[in-house]
Amino acid sequence: MEGTPYDPPYDPSATERWAAEPDKRPGRTAFQRDRARVLHSAALRRLAGKTQVVTPGISHQDWDASPRTRLTHSLECAQVGRELGAALGCDPDLVETACLSHDMGHPPFGHNGEQALNDFAKDCGGFEGNAQSLRLLTRIEPKRFVRSEQSGELVSVGLNLTRAVLDAATKYPWPRGGHPTEPYSVKFGVYEDDLPVFEWFRQGAPEHRKCFEAQVMDWSDDVAYSVHDVEDGLHAGHLDPNLLLAEPERREIYTVAIGRYVPQDTDPEELREALDRLLEQEWWPHGYDGSAVAQARLKDATSQLIGRFCLAAEGATREAYGSGRLTRYEAELVVPRAARNECAVLKAVADRYVMQRDEQERLRADQRIVLAELAEALTARAPEGLDPQFRALFDEAPDDRARKRVVVDQISVLTDASARSLHARLTARRSSARRPASS
Numbered sequence: 491m492e493g494t495p496y497d498p499p500y501d502p503s504a505t506e507r508w509a510a511e512p513d514k515r516p517g518r519t520a521f522q523r524d525r526a527r528v529l530h531s532a533a534l535r536r537l538a539g540k541t542q543v544v545t546p547g548i549s550h551q552d553w554d555a556s557p558r559t560r561l562t563h564s565l566e567c568a569q570v571g572r573e574l575g576a577a578l579g580c581d582p583d584l585v586e587t588a589c590l591s592h593d594m595g596h597p598p599f600g601h602n603g604e605q606a607l608n609d610f611a612k613d614c615g616g617f618e619g620n621a622q623s624l625r626l627l628t629r630i631e632p633k634r635f636v637r638s639e640q641s642g643e644l645v646s647v648g649l650n651l652t653r654a655v656l657d658a659a660t661k662y663p664w665p666r667g668g669h670p671t672e673p674y675s676v677k678f679g680v681y682e683d684d685l686p687v688f689e690w691f692r693q694g695a696p697e698h699r700k701c702f703e704a705q706v707m708d709w710s711d712d713v714a715y716s717v718h719d720v721e722d723g724l725h726a727g728h729l730d731p732n733l734l735l736a737e738p739e740r741r742e743i744y745t746v747a748i749g750r751y752v753p754q755d756t757d758p759e760e761l762r763e764a765l766d767r768l769l770e771q772e773w774w775p776h777g778y779d780g781s782a783v784a785q786a787r788l789k790d791a792t793s794q795l796i797g798r799f800c801l802a803a804e805g806a807t808r809e810a811y812g813s814g815r816l817t818r819y820e821a822e823l824v825v826p827r828a829a830r831n832e833c834a835v836l837k838a839v840a841d842r843y844v845m846q847r848d849e850q851e852r853l854r855a856d857q858r859i860v861l862a863e864l865a866e867a868l869t870a871r872a873p874e875g876l877d878p879q880f881r882a883l884f885d886e887a888p889d890d891r892a893r894k895r896v897v898v899d900q901i902s903v904l905t906d907a908s909a910r911s912l913h914a915r916l917t918a919r920r921s922s923a924r925r926p927a928s929s
Contacts, residue, residue, distance in 0.1 A: 499817040500581060503694075504654035508628070508687055509636045509647045521583035524655045528587050531649065533594045533631045537561035539905025541600050542715070542722070557722045560593050560600070563715060567592065571710035574800045578807060578823075579815025580703050587651070588658035588707040594631075595622025597902040598909035599857040606861040607898055608676070614894045620661050620679045622902050627651060627659065628687045630899055632879065653691040654818070658703035661711075663692060670698040683895065695819065702816055705823035713799045716833045717792050719840035724778045724788060729843040731776050734769060739842075747838035752831065764831035768795075795836070802829035860913045861901065867916035868897045875916050876900050 505520035513523065528534055537560035558566075568589035575585030596619045597603040607617035627648050634650040637643070657663075662679035665688075669675040680688040695701065700708065723729035733739045743765070744758040752761070768774055773794045778784050806824040807816065844850070872893070873881040880900040887893040904912065 499579065499815045500584075500654060504818065505652045507650050507652055508690060509634055509650050511634065511650065519581075519583065520652050521581050521587065521655065524649075524651045525583045525587045525590070527633060527649045527651065528590045528594075531594075531631050531633075533626055533903070534561065534564070534590060536903060536905055537564055537593060537596075539907055540596060540598060541906055542719070557726060558718055560596055563718065564590050564593050566718060567707075567711050567714040570714050570796060570800065571707050574710060574804060575703060575706045577800075577804050578702075578706065578821075580706060580817055584655055584658055585703050585706050585710075587655050588703055589710055591623060591627060591655075591659040592661065592707055592711060593619070593623065595619045595624070595626050595902065597622070597861075598904050598906045599854075599861065602854045602857050603861055603909075606858045607865070607901060610862065610865040611894065611898045614891045614898070615681050615683070616666055617898060617902070618662075618666070618676065618678050620677070621666075621681050621684070624656070624660060624680055624688065625684050625899070626903075627656065628684060630903065647687075653693075654701075654703070656687070656691040657695065657701045658707060660688075660704055661700065661708050663688075663695070663700055663704075664698050668698075699819065701818050702821050702823060703818070709799075709803055709823060709825055712833055712837075713796055716836040716840070717795045717799075719844065720836050721788060721792050723840050723844040724775065725780075726844070728847060729839065731774075731778060733843070734765065734839065740765065743835060743838045743842055746841050747834045750841065751834035751837045756831075760827075760831055761835055764828065765835045767828075768832055768835070799829050799833055802826050860910060863917055864909060864913040865897060865901060867913070868900065869894070871916060872897060875912060 507520075518526075540560040542558040542560055542563045568586045571589035572582045572586040576582040597607050597617075599606075601619075604617060604619050611617045628651075629646055629648050631648050632646055634647045635644040636647055638645045651659075660679045662669075662677045664670065664678055665680050665682060665685065666678045667673055668678060720729065724731070734743075740762065741758075744761045747761055748754055748756055748758070769776075771794065773787070773791050775784075775788050775791045778788060803823060803825045806826050807821065810824050811821045868875050873884045876884055876896070877900065880896050883899070884893055884896045887896055901909065
């Protein structure tokens with residue numbers, strides 16, 4: 491019990507923690523405490539050093555020095571989710587905490603790093619950023635320790651967040667291979683090692699179903715990155731808005747969208763209509779020259795898009811479920827197909843003109859090499875190269891599989907810069923050790 495009144499839509503089980511603990515300062519709700527724990531965590535701060543889409547320092551424009559990182563994306567996602575959730579009756583602190591937490595498990599170099607670590611970890615459970623976020627929240631981030639009933643040793647319970655917050659932060663509520671309709675899907679939300687805490691916070695939840703707050707978080711994530719990735723692409727000089735008027739380029743966008751962001755049976759005509767609806771808006775940025783006026787117009791366009799997508803979901807959900815407070819498993823977030831298609835078109839624009847640039851692919855190839863070599867070097871030299879926290883876990887690991895997972899956990903918490911630094915240090919030592927002595 492927290493010692494503060496429970497918000498009526500959330501029963502006491504929603505605010506339970508894996509390990510019971512008293513409240514240090516009465517007057518806060520359980521979800522306010524959770525939000526504070528995430529905001530003050532080292533894991534959240536590290537997101538400032540992890541790339542979102544445009545890598546800091548790599549731009550076609552000298553004046554563009556501030557592209558978004560995983561941290562700024564998480565903060566923007568949290569702002570969108572807090573307001574949308576509150577409008578629908580969710581506890582705003584709960585939704586904001588889920589949004590702040592949703593990318594915490596992402597490794598250095600974003601999705602590219604995620605693929606490299608998944609290749610390395612294929613024989614110890616794989617790697618998935620969302621599952622790693624749960625692992626970080628419930629195990630890796632040091633905040634609370636409890637005595638193990640089996641060994642009597644102190645074991646970490648991570649930030650020891652409430653059941654409802656952990657549930658809201660879980661975008662894919664199933665283990666690897668457990669997707670309800672796509673057993674070979676690469677998306678999953680929990681590793682086998684972390685099933686006990688997953689099963690605890692999912693008690694009473696319909697199998698495979700995301701809670702309402704998680705759906706709000708998921709849509710807020712889509713809205714934030716689809717809009718802001720396009721904004722960053724314009725700032726960096728990678729995207730000319732006039733290209734969206736040319737038919738060959740438009741067809742490429744539809745192809746990307748159908749390949750990655752909408753169901754494969756989507757009619758390209760739907761996507762054409764979605765793009766046209768956006769281009770017809772008076773606030774759409776048809777040009778961008780970096781001037782103060784252009785920056786203001788672009789910022790207004792991002793605000794208009796976010797409002798458009800959130801209001802579409804809020805209106806459709808209210809139409810389906812009425813005006814009451816919507817929480818947990820009492821409702822489903824309804825996002826109109828037209829809004830999803832518009833959002834998908836924006837994702838495809840950023841994908842095509844930012845992520846698929848030749849220099850970006852060369853950078854990704856280099857990043858994959860760095861992580862592969864770093865994983866190999868850490869495996870060969872561990873516990874050397876591991877932080878004290880992971881060195882202790884490595885020493886305690888019962889077998890090679892568990893030790894490999896510790897190496898994965900260590901790499902996953904690194905920033906882009908610290909991954910390159912550790913890689914340079916370990917591989918330089920390895921090269922030096924192999925170099926023949928001079929006569």
